[in-house]
Amino acid sequence: MALLNDQLTKRDLAHIWHPCSQMSEYRSGKLPLLAIERGEGVWLYDYDGARYLDAISSWWVNLFGHSQPYIAEAIARQARSLEHCIFAGYTHEGATRLAERIVKIAPKGLNRVFFADNGSAAVEVSLKMAFHYFANRGENRPLVISLAGGYHGETLGALAAGGAELYKRIYAPILIQTLQAKSPALCEEKEAIADMRRLLEENRGKVCAAIVEPLVQCAGDMAMYDPSYLRALRNLCDEFDVLLIADEIATGFGRTGTMFAFDQTDVSPDLTTLSKGLTGGFLPLSLVLTSDRIYEAFCLDDYGEKTFLHSHSYTGNAIACAAANATLDIFESRDVIGENKIKARLIADRLSIVAKNKRVANARQKGMIAAFDLIGVKYNRDLTVRVTREAIKRGVMFRPLGKTIYVMPPYAIAHSEIDFLFDAIEEIIAAL
Numbered sequence: 001m002a003l004l005n006d007q008l009t010k011r012d013l014a015h016i017w018h019p020c021s022q023m024s025e026y027r028s029g030k031l032p033l034l035a036i037e038r039g040e041g042v043w044l045y046d047y048d049g050a051r052y053l054d055a056i057s058s059w060w061v062n063l064f065g066h067s068q069p070y071i072a073e074a075i076a077r078q079a080r081s082l083e084h085c086i087f088a089g090y091t092h093e094g095a096t097r098l099a100e101r102i103v104k105i106a107p108k109g110l111n112r113v114f115f116a117d118n119g120s121a122a123v124e125v126s127l128k129m130a131f132h133y134f135a136n137r138g139e140n141r142p143l144v145i146s147l148a149g150g151y152h153g154e155t156l157g158a159l160a161a162g163g164a165e166l167y168k169r170i171y172a173p174i175l176i177q178t179l180q181a182k183s184p185a186l187c188e189e190k191e192a193i194a195d196m197r198r199l200l201e202e203n204r205g206k207v208c209a210a211i212v213e214p215l216v217q218c219a220g221d222m223a224m225y226d227p228s229y230l231r232a233l234r235n236l237c238d239e240f241d242v243l244l245i246a247d248e249i250a251t252g253f254g255r256t257g258t259m260f261a262f263d264q265t266d267v268s269p270d271l272t273t274l275s276k277g278l279t280g281g282f283l284p285l286s287l288v289l290t291s292d293r294i295y296e297a298f299c300l301d302d303y304g305e306k307t308f309l310h311s312h313s314y315t316g317n318a319i320a321c322a323a324a325n326a327t328l329d330i331f332e333s334r335d336v337i338g339e340n341k342i343k344a345r346l347i348a349d350r351l352s353i354v355a356k357n358k359r360v361a362n363a364r365q366k367g368m369i370a371a372f373d374l375i376g377v378k379y380n381r382d383l384t385v386r387v388t389r390e391a392i393k394r395g396v397m398f399r400p401l402g403k404t405i406y407v408m409p410p411y412a413i414a415h416s417e418i419d420f421l422f423d424a425i426e427e428i429i430a431a432l
């Protein structure tokens, strides 16, 4: 009899089209499609009992481990009292409390909270708000500036705002027009600032917003840069009267060593997008935070074009809010950021050993994100497949980005599990 995993993946492949996947790789068996029955801590278990360390927090969403009991219980409790209700014209305690708590910990001045239900949707909201804010002032500013190599999601607006050509080139004819400035992660900071200034000058009065992933361009090969760039960008946005959008969907909730990446500066963005870790990795939910100034530009005696008429059916979902409140409870009950500092140091120690390998370059780290590039090996799709297979063999779940291998583990990772992970990384490099 076929193993349970094989049976399930066969049934899956008969109907399911997976995200960000070349399905022919699963169909031909080039890449395994793993069937996961349950999760606990940093581990995901397949139906035949094998386990895999989730080194990427299941696309960067998981914070405190899979099936974390406190969050699971909060969700179950909420589902028994109110699962969901329309959020236009109605509210509930969970959403209200979540908004109050987020505003308290967010960068200063971000007092207003708009709810959406996934990261890309939050980015769409932030772009529409930026454009609409100026429209309400009587200005037509259709352009958005983002950074080369940036990533903001896959819906058309978010895709257009991104700078990762692989994801967007084919859709170019149906995307809104955006401009990409040089990234401080990919050139000297001075050069990146000068390039941003040039674009702002050349398009004066036409740009509504600059959108960046603060400190780490995650999908863009985990390219990292310093907080000083954000400070300079804030000044430029003020000088040109352009809104600054911080996309903290991946960097938020402690990933880069502070609650929000922007906390490593002494300035605030005009809008911030949050998702992923917001619910501890349990449920889709996203938020767009903004200032009173922007909110007031929409808060008029007019149910018409000046109103922000954006909505999603599941906006403010009560169960997702319960998961987010439970996640914030954990942040409040323990010094998560402090605990992560110790874990990040252990990761840094092991990364420094990996960095000495002659097949490794550009080892880099911000908090609970560590990455390096493979060199001296021919880069093509087969390399990604080989790395993925070698990792699975050793009980580790990776998703390499081109020639970049990265770890972004759940904060629940134990010291011994960090060692397990880096032992596997060293073996994988040796096996290539």
Ligand SMILES: Cc1ncc(COP(=O)(O)O)c(C=O)c1O
Residues within 6 Å of the ligand: 118, 119, 120, 121, 123, 151, 152, 153, 154, 213, 218, 219, 247, 248, 249, 250, 251, 275, 276
């Ligand atoms: C910085 C950033 N913005 C936006 C998104 C899109 O979020 P979602 O996948 O929930 O649509 C992602 C997803 O990886 C991201 O990393």
